[in-house]
Amino acid sequence: MAASASLTSTFSFSSSRAANHLSLQPFIFPRNLILRKSFSSFPVSKAYRIFDGYKNERRSFFKSFVSAQQENQPQQTSNEDGSGPDDVQVPESAEDEKLPSSLMSLMQVYKEAILDGKEETIYEVEDMIFMLEKEKNELTQKVSTLSEEISSGKEKYVRLQADFDNYRKRSEKERLTVRSDAQGEVIESLLPMVDSFERAKQQIKLETEEEKKIDASYQGIYKQFVEIMRSLRVAAVPAVGKPFDPSIHEAIAREESQEFKEGIIIQEFRRGFHLGDRLLRPAMVKVSSGPGKKKPSTVPEQSSEQPASVAGVDNR
Template sequence: MPTEGDVAAQAQQEVIPDETAETAADTQEALAKEIEALKAELEQRTRQGESYKAQYLRIAADFDNFRKRTQKEKEELEQKVKCNTITELLPVVDNFERARTQIKPADEGEMGIHKSYQGVYKNLVDSLKRIGVSAMRPEGQEFDPNLHEAMLRQPTDEYPEGTVIEQLVRGYMLGDRVLRHAMVKVAAAPEPVVSSEEAAFDEESEVEASES
């Protein structure tokens, strides 16, 4: 016959499995909650990281655009200053060219002075060439308002209408930029030729009209 001690021990043994199961369930639930919390934190950190990455890329793109824009503005300013400086020198080149064609030295002394001036002219032209300046050669080309400025129009049948016949003032370019338009004479359509019979008829018609 079981004693009271045996009954108590048996009851205690029956309670222990139930308590162990409850503890395991609580632990599992706590772990699940912790995992969910870690997942949520990971997602938040991931979104935050993507946001930081997007901000970084945007800032990097803005800085790159700023750098390119600044470099372009710097180059344009340098080119503008360069063009303005060269343009100021062009009248000097014109004067040397006029002197070369118009001045005829009369003796050796004048010839020596003339050669000295032409030496300076050659050095100036060579310096301009080295920095990319080129003189226009528009004769025989079709008139282009982007390059040429028409000063005179001459009726002629020797050239097609709109052809540059003569360069009156030389034009210059720096690379593909116009420093000074070439001032030119342009071919125009020839005037119609009136025969002597037509001219006489026109005169008679005018006389008859005036008498009537």
């Protein structure tokens, strides 16, 4: 039997192309689904008889479609392959060429079953279509659920990636801070050595050649120490001649000055240092309070016989 033989083959078809070809809304074939051989012997369940009314309506519609196709086709004579005019022919068109061969075979089987009145074959095909539609709906629901899960997973991934980037930046900043703090503590512990070298340079008076050799020796060591400090980005705080800045200077005295304006540092007692942007210790300085107020010189009218000291002349 041609119908039974066709049902035992494997079918995979596309819903959009089949619907466009048949122009039948009730026949919606799911995409990329396969009719397995086990469906060919699928028993007709009593539960499916509930859909007899719907099936009869589809069958009547399909019969009218097949009849219309046969009326529009010219009468054909017997060909060399033995096919006669009673054989059902599938219309050949550009749309037919796009349809998969499995769908064409299924349509051919269904047409032959309707025209020959083979109820069992018709029920088997309709049951397979019903099962596939049900499976399609289940798969569509699964796809929708998976799509939502994928969308939610993408959002979680983006948030997790942002949190990880923030954690990485924060960890790098903390690492640099810890390194700077440790480096600053070590350098700060070496600053008294710098003060000792500076005081020795100011207080020692070289008189003999032996003393000059000793001074040149420790000055070389001090110079090497200063180069190491510079390589670690340690720099002295500018002081004399600069405006007083309470964030980097520590004022321990104020003094009138005719040379410097008010607020200008006129003397440095202890050098200050900073490591990069971090202040290790402020510089101890003396700040100018500006030029002092001059006392007005008043010379009262006195007789020329009085001495200058009595007249109150300030010679300063």
